Amino acid sequence: MERLALLRKQVAEETQELRSGVRLSDKERAEFAKNREILRLAEERLKIDDHRDGYYMPEDYITEKGKMDQKKKEEALYKRYVDKDEFGQEKFVTEHEEWEKEQTAKAKAQIQRSERENEDYDYVMDDAQYIQWSLDSRLAGEGKQLTKEQRFLEAQIDAAEKKALSIQETRKTLPIYKYRDEFLEALETHQILVIVGETGSGKTTQLPQYLHEAGYTKNGMKVGCTQPRRVAAMSVAARVADEVGVKVGNEVGYSIRFEDCTSEKTILKYMTDGMLLREFMTEPDLAGYSALMIDxxxxxxxxxxxLLALIKDLSRERPDLKLLISSATMNAEKFSTYFDDAPIFNIPGRRYPVDIYYTPAPEANYLAAAITTTFQIHTTQDKGDILIFLTGQDEIEAAELEIAETAKKLGTRIRN
Structure with missing residues (x-):
């Protein structure tokens, strides 16, 4: 049976090769025909019916001596009906399997042969099925507006330039770089600063480095930066380690629940806010830190x-401890008031323009809408990256699986 299964697989592959239009030699075609004939003969031999339909009287379980043979009795009582499959082999068939087989046969009878032969997944990019979006607002960037062709050309130029730029040169392109000296001067004058900057301005990765370069990590002191999420703490630490030119866990490290990737050499430490709270319990004055940034x-x-309540009290006990509170624009005034009217340091500018869209009506299935929008963007917009925010791990894994399966079925119909 195993050899027959292998032969079936081989014949199926050869048939597919013939249908695909691949050029074959006469010898190969003859070999394929021979294999098909061998398979046909083997299957016909399996279908030879050498058993008889009907009722067979069970063997008598009373022996000649008048005693009962318990084994033969149980065999007669519990023996199941055995059916034959399409190849004449015995197999047990339940009522449920018989019903499924019947329904499948009915369904196949309704399918046209032309439809059955078309096994390709047909994904229709119907404009009418797109998620409808309306432009809410446009946040202009520092660069000028460009046409689609100009953006495409600029994207190619940017890709070539990025390969030539070193990490240090990339740091200089961040909006915060122009305000480095102003920031350090403000921190010299004030103990607490409320930092306001756009996403991507570089405040999370650059400010701790500026403090290190300004000498805040001398004499074994550390600069700490808290993140609300574990993934953010790990990824930011990895990026800063690349920029500093060290391995994560040495001069730059991170600390999250169940994982402490730091050492005695660590001077720039990224951590979740919960881990800094734990350090408060063991070291209430945080004597090992010269500066803290609450991102x-x-x-x-x-x-x-x-943390904010504890740090406010600590700042009065330790005037030498520098504090940076990173906040969105809408809450900056509140944080400034809470920290005794601390000055607000604004970092203007963003690296790229941002368009904000919204759906005129809510989507019943937002996960399916997000996946549809992903392919909508991928097939209609220029080359780039797509980032989807979902509520939890289950939805993320479900979306990842659905996108991967759809992209695989679409194949060459969409761009890579």
Missing amino acids: EAHERTVHTDI
């Missing part, structure tokens, strides 16, 4: 709010 403070998690 994304406007998210107002429970840990962040507790």
Whole structure:
């Protein structure tokens, strides 16, 4: 049976090769025909019916001596009906399997042969099925507006330039770089600063490095930066380590729940706000830190709010401790008031223009809408990246699986 299964697979592959139009020699075609004939003969031999339909009287389980043969009795009582498959082999068939087989046969009878032969997945890019979006607002960037062709050309130029740019040169392109000296002067004058900057301005990765370069990590002191999420702490630490030119865990490290990637050499430490709270419990004065940065403070998690209260009290006990509170524009005034009217340091500018769209009506299935929008963007827009925010791991994995399966079925119909 195993050899027959292998032969079936081989014949199926050869048939597919013939249909695909591949040029074959006469010898190869003859070999394919021979294999098909061998398979036909083997299957016909299996179908030879050498058994009889009908009722067979069970063997008598009373022996000649008048005693009962318990084994033969149980065999007669519990023996199941055995059916034959299409190749004449015995197999047990339940009522459910018989019903499924019947329904499948009915369904196949309704399918036209031309439809059955077309096994390709047909994904229709119907404009009418696109998720409808309306432009809400446009946040202009520092660059000028470009046409689609100009953007395409600029994207190619940017890709070539990025290969030539070193990490240090990339740092200089961030909006925050122009305000480095102003930031350090402001921090010399004030103990607490409320930092306001757009996403992508570089405040999370660059400000701790500026403090290190200005000498805040001398004499074994550290600069700490908290993040509301574990993934953010790990990824930012990896990026900063690349920029500094060290391995994660040495001069630059991170600390999250169940994982401490730091050492005695660590001077720039990224951590979740919960881990800084743990350090408060063991070292209430945080004597090992010369500066702390509370990033994304406007998210107002429970840990962040507790940290802000503790840090406010600590700042009065330790005037030498520098504090940076990173916040969104809408909450900057509140944080400034809370920290005794601390000055607000604005970092204007963003690297790229941002268009904000919204759906005129809510989507019933937002996960399916997100996947549809992903392919909508991928097939209609220029080359780039797509980032989807979902509520949890289950939805992320479901979306990833659905996108991968759809892209695989679409094949060459979409761009890579």
